[in-house]
Amino acid sequence: MHKTFRSLKNPQYRLWAIGAFISNIGTWLQRTAQDWLVISQLSDGNATAVGIVVALQFAPQFLFLPLIGWAADYFDRRKLLIATQSLRGLLALVQAIMILNGHLELWHMYIFAFLLGCFTAFDTPARHAFVADLVDDKDMQNAVSLNSISFNSARMIGPAIAGFLILIMGAGWVFALNAASFIPILVIMYVIKAQPTSSSSEGLPHTNTIPNNHHATHKTTFFDGFHYIRQRPDMTIAIVMFFFFAMFGLNFTVYLTAMTVHVFTGNAQQFGILMSIMAIGSILGAIITANRDTPSIRFISFAAIAFGVIALIASIIPNFWLFAASLCLIGMTTQLFTTSVHSLIQLSAQKHIRGRVIAILLATSVGGSALGGPLVGFTADLLGARWAIACGGALALLTALLGLHHLRQQKR
Numbered sequence: 001m002h003k004t005f006r007s008l009k010n011p012q013y014r015l016w017a018i019g020a021f022i023s024n025i026g027t028w029l030q031r032t033a034q035d036w037l038v039i040s041q042l043s044d045g046n047a048t049a050v051g052i053v054v055a056l057q058f059a060p061q062f063l064f065l066p067l068i069g070w071a072a073d074y075f076d077r078r079k080l081l082i083a084t085q086s087l088r089g090l091l092a093l094v095q096a097i098m099i100l101n102g103h104l105e106l107w108h109m110y111i112f113a114f115l116l117g118c119f120t121a122f123d124t125p126a127r128h129a130f131v132a133d134l135v136d137d138k139d140m141q142n143a144v145s146l147n148s149i150s151f152n153s154a155r156m157i158g159p160a161i162a163g164f165l166i167l168i169m170g171a172g173w174v175f176a177l178n179a180a181s182f183i184p185i186l187v188i189m190y191v192i193k194a195q196p197t198s199s200s201s202e203g204l205p206h207t208n209t210i211p212n213n214h215h216a217t218h219k220t221t222f223f224d225g226f227h228y229i230r231q232r233p234d235m236t237i238a239i240v241m242f243f244f245f246a247m248f249g250l251n252f253t254v255y256l257t258a259m260t261v262h263v264f265t266g267n268a269q270q271f272g273i274l275m276s277i278m279a280i281g282s283i284l285g286a287i288i289t290a291n292r293d294t295p296s297i298r299f300i301s302f303a304a305i306a307f308g309v310i311a312l313i314a315s316i317i318p319n320f321w322l323f324a325a326s327l328c329l330i331g332m333t334t335q336l337f338t339t340s341v342h343s344l345i346q347l348s349a350q351k352h353i354r355g356r357v358i359a360i361l362l363a364t365s366v367g368g369s370a371l372g373g374p375l376v377g378f379t380a381d382l383l384g385a386r387w388a389i390a391c392g393g394a395l396a397l398l399t400a401l402l403g404l405h406h407l408r409q410q411k412r
Contacts, residue, residue: 026181028158051377069359089182163272225356246368248392281331311393
């Protein structure tokens, strides 16, 4: 366990991790309330509407791909993050007020989902690259895994709390709590002033301020990330695999809302339970990757196979609690896949171009999710929620075949 949490010895990263954890809990509070609000109150049980909200929330990451990667490398990442986090908190506050006043309709939710996607699009690659600024390269895989542990711990706590709060307070106050959760991370972002650690600093932060990143990148363009990845077959295949996996594998909120409402005829609290149990598995997966030093295409491929097999089994489980138990394994295998891909890409990219490469990876992920969200919802409405999960399992197995074919080509 000492090796698992070694990045927390870095005081800069430790501060960041505390603020990010609080903010992540708020994000999952709102995400759960949002999806439940759409399917239960704004759309009369339409899973496709949930899929559209997911697509609108993720689409800007894909639409603004060249610009957001360039911004993460060109601007001071700390200041950029202060701006994006402030805008996300303000947007949550506006939604809370509209819900509490009874003025929010489905078309409003679509607009808010797109705006949130725009702010998050600029926030996410800068956030990932900022973490890389805080730790040494030797601790990169560990820091990425600890971020996943934080994110999924919040995913375990947030939905369970949200399901309870929705029943006793209503969704509006859940959105308000998310708005308040941005305050600690903004305070911490103002406190973090040290320069990123270098590989020769033995993990000890310097005392001067973070320099603007544009000095290292003013001669480059935002398309350099594509050229860089094209020259790396291992990075290319990992990103392609991520895209197909994300289409169904990362749209769990869509098929879990459909399973809760249409298959198990449950309520918001049961939906929160399913989300939390899946998050427990994700934490286990993140702990496993935190203790690994080097990600590989082989490991990523076998994680996709494991996900596919378990998803196919879960699609035919008739009992709610047995289905919930299978979600623990689905969460674990999902995390093994996604964290390993993120670590592989970040470790493979040079620092001067890391923001653009991360932006491409994230855009690939959310692009797949945005494309897959309505497809998952449509499949659930047309054929049933179980078929949506089964399609995700089958696509994961096909994704694994891509990775194994790449390894076979390398041997030849």
